[in-house]
Amino acid sequence: MSQAMRSEVAESWHRSAAAGVDVGAESSPITLPEDDLVEYRAAHALAPVYPLLDDALGEAARACDALLALSDHQGQLLWVTGTTQTLRRAEAIGFVEGASWDERLAGTNAPGTSLVLDRPTMVVGAEHYRESVRPWNCAAAPIHDPITGRILGVLDVTGGPDVASPQTMAMVRTAARLAESELTRLGGPIPVPHMIDGEVFVRADVTVQCLGRREAVLTVRGKAQVLSRRHSEILALLATSPRGLAGDELALLLYEGDVPATSTLRAEMNRLRGLLGEEVIGSRPYRLLVPVAGDWNLVRALLAAGDVVAAMRHYAGPVLPHSDAPGVVALRENLHGELRATIVASDQADLMAAWTRASWGADDYEVWTAQRDLLPATSPLQPLVRSQLARLDLEFA
Incomplete structure (x- = not known):
């Protein structure tokens, strides 16, 4: 691993640790079984624009043995396309349709981190939190509802060394904007049924x-x-x-x-x-x-x-x-x-960590205390939490 790390990646590792993600976990969990997946994505707001995205970016991704993926707003992968060989390799880390790549479940990765930051994000090799994902590189960008501005999902390209380039990031960002333009032309996204989407x-x-x-x-x-x-x-x-x-x-x-x-x-x-x-x-x-x-x-x-x-x-x-x-x-x-x-x-330490890392929650003694009591004694975050409580004790004694 490099001796330096980007701040956004360090923050993501912090969130991943607070959520209890296992660095040694091999794969990400399936949160949409196949029967539910088919119905869910057919009704999803991004279904009308997925063919356009595959046409614009899919062939380029397959040409460099990369995968094109599109998730929903919760980080669940709805579409994953690529060559048969690359798809099989991706199965080993759980990068498959129906799996969740939310940071809280999968650790630092481009789709999940892009959701949190609400901006295009690239995560390269050793920047991934889980060891099993570190041979991969990924570039992702959120796609927004052109009317409400809410995130509908994340477009992602995941692959080998060829993905780790500014050109890939530019292509993914452009394709995401193309999807938003197409949704505008269509009159906005097709609303996802409440019983399925829940938002x-x-x-x-x-x-x-x-x-x-x-x-x-x-x-x-x-x-x-x-x-x-x-x-x-x-x-x-x-x-x-x-x-x-x-x-x-x-x-x-x-x-x-x-x-x-x-x-x-x-x-x-x-x-x-x-x-x-x-x-x-x-x-x-x-x-x-x-x-x-x-x-x-x-x-x-x-x-x-x-x-x-x-x-x-x-x-x-x-x-x-x-x-x-x-x-x-x-x-x-x-x-x-x-x-x-x-x-x-x-009782979710990752949410408490996100609160106290924000400017409005940095001095929130009660939330820092709740984190201390909730995190396992062996958690790598315990020293940080205790040092912040000691700081607040000195400042507000």
């Missing part, structure tokens, strides 16, 4: 991203723009109040301390309406006239559905963390507290 999400022409951001990013029919902080706060409050808010109600949620004259709020609303259009924001009461999807609502829905892993994956940070608007503060604290409590109660 709750809102499909809308307008999306608002507030998690971990100073100002919200508003996307209307594919066009994104950054809002001012005040407009970010207003939009977040309206998106959380589908029945609308009277002027005095909105003012109380928006302004800290003394509420200014009604003309101040009216002027802000007029500017926001001019920016978005009268067809988006109504008045008397102030309300949104079109479906609006918020990234914080997706996290709330996933928590309600019991999918804390996906909720944590989508949680990019507290809602508008620099806002002092009372309504936003309440929204932020409620979501943050609910997610934190769910993680503490989950």
